[in-house]
Amino acid sequence: MGSLEQENSSIDRINKVAGELIKGKESAIQLKSLLQESFASEDQEKNSVVGIFIEEILGSFSRAFTILNSGKAPEAPLDQAATPCSEEQESKNSGKKRKIQSSRRSGYRRRAHLYSCTRILSKTMDDDHTWRKYGQKDIFNSKYPRSYFRCTHKYDQQCQATRQVQQSEADPSMYVITYMGEHTCRDPTISPHLLPPSHRRPSSIISFGSETTADDQKEVPFNSSCFSVMKQEIDEEVPSDPTPRISSSEFLMLPDLGTFDWRAPMEQYMGIALDQCDAMSDMHSSNSCLDMELNGVSFELDDLFGVDQDKLF
DNA sequence: TATATTTGACCCAA
DNA sequence: TTGGGTCAAATATA
Numbered sequence: 001m002g003s004l005e006q007e008n009s010s011i012d013r014i015n016k017v018a019g020e021l022i023k024g025k026e027s028a029i030q031l032k033s034l035l036q037e038s039f040a041s042e043d044q045e046k047n048s049v050v051g052i053f054i055e056e057i058l059g060s061f062s063r064a065f066t067i068l069n070s071g072k073a074p075e076a077p078l079d080q081a082a083t084p085c086s087e088e089q090e091s092k093n094s095g096k097k098r099k100i101q102s103s104r105r106s107g108y109r110r111r112a113h114l115y116s117c118t119r120i121l122s123k124t125m126d127d128d129h130t131w132r133k134y135g136q137k138d139i140f141n142s143k144y145p146r147s148y149f150r151c152t153h154k155y156d157q158q159c160q161a162t163r164q165v166q167q168s169e170a171d172p173s174m175y176v177i178t179y180m181g182e183h184t185c186r187d188p189t190i191s192p193h194l195l196p197p198s199h200r201r202p203s204s205i206i207s208f209g210s211e212t213t214a215d216d217q218k219e220v221p222f223n224s225s226c227f228s229v230m231k232q233e234i235d236e237e238v239p240s241d242p243t244p245r246i247s248s249s250e251f252l253m254l255p256d257l258g259t260f261d262w263r264a265p266m267e268q269y270m271g272i273a274l275d276q277c278d279a280m281s282d283m284h285s286s287n288s289c290l291d292m293e294l295n296g297v298s299f300e301l302d303d304l305f306g307v308d309q310d311k312l313f
Numbered sequence: 314t315a316t317a318t319t320t321g322a323c324c325c326a327a
Numbered sequence: 328t329t330g331g332g333t334c335a336a337a338t339a340t341a
Binding site (some may be wrong): 139146149 | 329330331332333334335
């Protein structure tokens with residue numbers, strides 16, 4: 001008896017939550033068009049930032065709907081350390097088309113990355129790393145396949161960085177890019193001296209790209225895989241471009257990065273970057289633009305650097 | 314010929 | 328059991 005009332009109460013709550021989500025999503029869509037209209041003529045960068053934020057928000061709504069419908073989170077955390085594959089691993093299906101060599105999976109690893117972070121970007125974004133596609137999968141309940149890329153230097157420099165690229169269902173012109181693992185490689189096109197020792201460790205390097213060439217780039221080495229500018233090859237039709245190019249006009253830009261001093265308090269730069277999102281300040285509490293995940297624990301950069309949001313906005 | 318991409322199979326985690 | 332991440336043979340391209 002009591003259980004029936006509880007059940008009805010739960011359903012009622014779910015319906016209310018769904019209603020609020022629908023309202024929120026509609027508001028976000030309206031806000032997007034409003035903001036992009038107002039920025040369209042004057043500030044392309046703000047317009048792009050708005051787009052990124054809105055995509056994140058809409059994605060959150062979609063995931064929330066999914067959770068409501070399924071009763072569980074759509075994505076499992078990525079912090080599970082993979083069990084290193086032992087040499088004794090053998091093929092169990094020797095009768096299949098492709099026969100496996102006994103050592104084929106000896107190095108098989110999965111989800112062993114220390115951290116991951118997800119970006120929603122347009123395909124025009126550029127990256128300062130070279131990637132090689134190693135797989136593509138159709139994703140359950142997803143309209144578009146997901147492509148898997150690894151760093152070109154995986155074998156020659158044991159770089160473990162990978163990324164996943166999937167076309168956004170909400171906006172097919174955008175791509176959801178998930179970076180996993182950190183770049184340990186030293187791409188010859190990236191000036192190593194730009195990476196101070198304290199910033200070569202994983203999860204401590206974030207790069208707000210600059211509109212400079214690879215030669216004179218003064219990127220903020222903050223996270224070479226998470227916040228670096230995107231590479232053209234996102235488009236699957238476009239082959240990997242071995243020449244890294246830097247163009248982050250659609251991403252958070254810091255003015256005068258050439259004078260960046262990483263010994264300065266990070267909030268100084270975060271403040272500048274986040275200032276560009278000032279139009280979205282009301283959304284900051286729910287945004288994940290600068291969110292990262294380390295060992296499966298999500299946190300925001302302001303937590304990481306002790307940035308007080310109230311001071312920034 | 315070397316290198317990159319495609320794609321089916323393998324394998325892990327939930 | 329199944330979805331999804333990775334491997335590697337086959338194929339494409341420069």
